[in-house]
Amino acid sequence: MKSSFIFFLTFIVALMLEALPFPDDLVWFRPEWALLVVLYWVIALPYKVGVGVAWILGVMVDLLQGGIIGQHSLTYVIIAYACALFYQRLRMYMRWQQGVFIFLLVSINQLVNFWLDHYVGNAEPTLMIFMPAIITGFLWPWSFIVLRSIRRLYSIS
């Protein structure tokens, strides 16, 4: 009960960060907040937070960003599945290695989203689409520490 409340709270904060206005020139430097949070929970507690939660969060992000409904839920499901598959191995990794893995996963997210946006006809090809993936990978160690301290504070396991 308490744990699901904490999950809910962290997801709401992540969605608020997603909705936060960002300067127009820095739009490519915006990390994927929701992914950072959901991936932490998937790796830490794969039996409580899984693909279904990632899917719901993806739909919320789609509604917030006004994109095609389903585009983020699709990528979130794929990524959360990959994490749930490898969570034991991921926990053994060093923090920066996890960051690299997160970078790869967010790159998948960016590529699929780019394809879909291109399919509806409002995306121009640019390598900058990988910028959010790099930023998210860099932020991973810190978000990991913050979320782990939250998890330990409320002793969720």
Add this chain to the structure above:
Amino acid sequence: MLATLSVVMIVTDAHYRGFATVRPYLTWLVTPIQLVVNAPKQMLSWAGDHLESREDLVLENHGLNEELLILRSKLQKLNALRAENVRLRELLDASQRVDEKVVMAEVIGFDQNAYSHKVLIDKGFSSGAYVGQPVLDATGVLGQVVETAAYTSRVLLIADASHFVPVEIARTGFRSVLRGTGDLKKMELMSVPHTADIKKGDILTTSGLDKRFPIGYPVGVVRSVKHVAGNSYSEVDVVPLAQLGRSRHVMLIDRPELERQ
């Protein structure tokens, strides 16, 4: 399983517009988040309103009074012109122009998607906003409503790469279509022959031919005209007049019935 469901949703939304009716209600779910994120900004502007010094207010008041005087004197001329216009239109047997109703709205968010240029405003279908409604700011045409929820709507800016506005040059009446480029400070006028009379500084106004944007509102000003040998059309660079990235207060134009020419 969920991935398949997502794919089905993507296809229904992108290809068949299947979520058009449900989407306003789904967006309800995230409206609180958007409002909470906007709250600090609202509080700051509230504090700014209430904590201003007396001198500043007096100064502002003087400025506004002066501006009001100037606008009033302009309005007198406008009234005469309007009467004349009505008379001439009667002579021509043309139908009267209707005055549009205006709903004020406030921009509460910018789109976080790097590919599309949309803003979120604080009026939804509960205030009468509808999809396709034209939106202006104080200086020009801003865009049109593309999505409504109960208390919020999304406005596609005219500079978005998927947005087109039919315009005419105020000086010559030459008609064309203005295309967004995805850059908020740059738009392109399409299919302008090399012989067309167009030069730097020309003001473009809506031509009303799309039956969506009301006629005669300023859209942009020509920045440069380039004739490239080998191209059949000139490249005309246009700067939008509306403060696309910065305007805070916008107007939703309500058009009770379509004007006929």
